[in-house]
Amino acid sequence: MIILKNVTKTFGDTKALDNVSFEVEKGEFIFLTGPSGAGKTTIVRLILGEITPDQGKIIFQGHDIAKLKRKEIPDHRQKIGVVFQDFKVLPERTVSENVEVALAVIGADQKEWKERVKHVLKLVGLNKKGRLFPAQLSGGELQRVSLARALVVNPKLILADEPTGNLDWETADKLMELFEKINSEGKTVIVATHHQGIVGKLGKRVIELREGKIVGSGDKGGHKEKVKIKVEEV
Template identity: 50%
Template sequence: MIEYKDVVKKYDGDTLANDHISLKIEQGDFVYVVGPSGAGKSTFIKMMYHEEVPTSGHIKVNDHNLESMKNTEVPFLRRELGIVFQDFKLLPRLTVFENVAYALHVIEKEPKEVEKRVAHVLDLVGLTDKKDSFPDALSGGEQQRVAIARAIANKPTILIADEPTGNLDPDTARGIMDILEKINQEGTTIVMATHNSFIVNEYRHRVIEISDGKIVRDQEEGDYTDENSHA
């Protein structure tokens, strides 16, 4: 599903962001990527969807070899992935329904299929009653749920979530995690970067800890402590 072999990523010639990383993430896994700010988590995550390219080493996601991927092939990779950002990236002039549907219109799905799929994912994230609302009328937690609905609209094999509970209060964060758990139980692989030790310790899954660009721990259902953790 996801494989890194001896992956190195340098910036500006000598700044080492990821230092000889090797791991496998299997289909259906739920994996937390943890570590302090500046540890290399974001670089590690961004290479999964070809936002960043490794300096050396080998990355395979599904059947795609990312280090040799041409720019014209990147959209085909990303159609198999769902990506959730901390800052939501919703389109402010579109309703909730239209924001989610946009992801399907881009890949030219039939209108009937769009209608059916959007209704399903909005029900999954508990936002059916908000489908005609605009993003600025929603709470932060609701906006994050729209972002998740949009990310899973095309039935991705892998959902990549970068700090999805980072700006949310504890109860709202738990609501987001309940949704991610449900998505994972339906077979979607989830890779989630987080500082949130409360979430990691309450919702138990594999923990990959990165420090100074290296994997310092890879543990099934590991504990995590972060002094700056917040829900």
């Protein structure tokens, strides 16, 4: 579904990504991990088409993202549901309205809104909170609103950048269970996080970055040791 091939991205003197290659299959759940500054958010932004690589390619569903025309970018973004650390909810709108905004943006038929919003709020366990305002919700609930908003447009991929950054451990665990459920229902999921605790628990594929390079990759679930891969030099 997504292929990064020899991707390099430099900002000024910083090599945010240095010859990074990996592939994510449709229906997979992967973690991008690594310490602050490792390049996780840069990968997220490249997949969204917000920035383009200096070298290498990012292929999403067979299309080279860097070659998309400006008018094709909104269509590309629509295929990706994004979840951020800071929730990005609109404070003056109710929970339901926050989710509806995503449908308005893609121009979905207004007759369908109610049903679709109800469906995703139920999926994330917020069916009783639709009329509340963000200030009346907990951090975990706010993050579930942002997940509902990401899901309502029926994206192929859920891309989350530090989704548990503002949550306590228990709430973070619950959110990850929700990502797992969404993945088991067929969505491809990529979670960028430096939160090692949640990564180890789920037993999903992990791509570990450090200073812009892949330093490890493998399935952590059930394995004590990380499977090291050799990063080929070009």
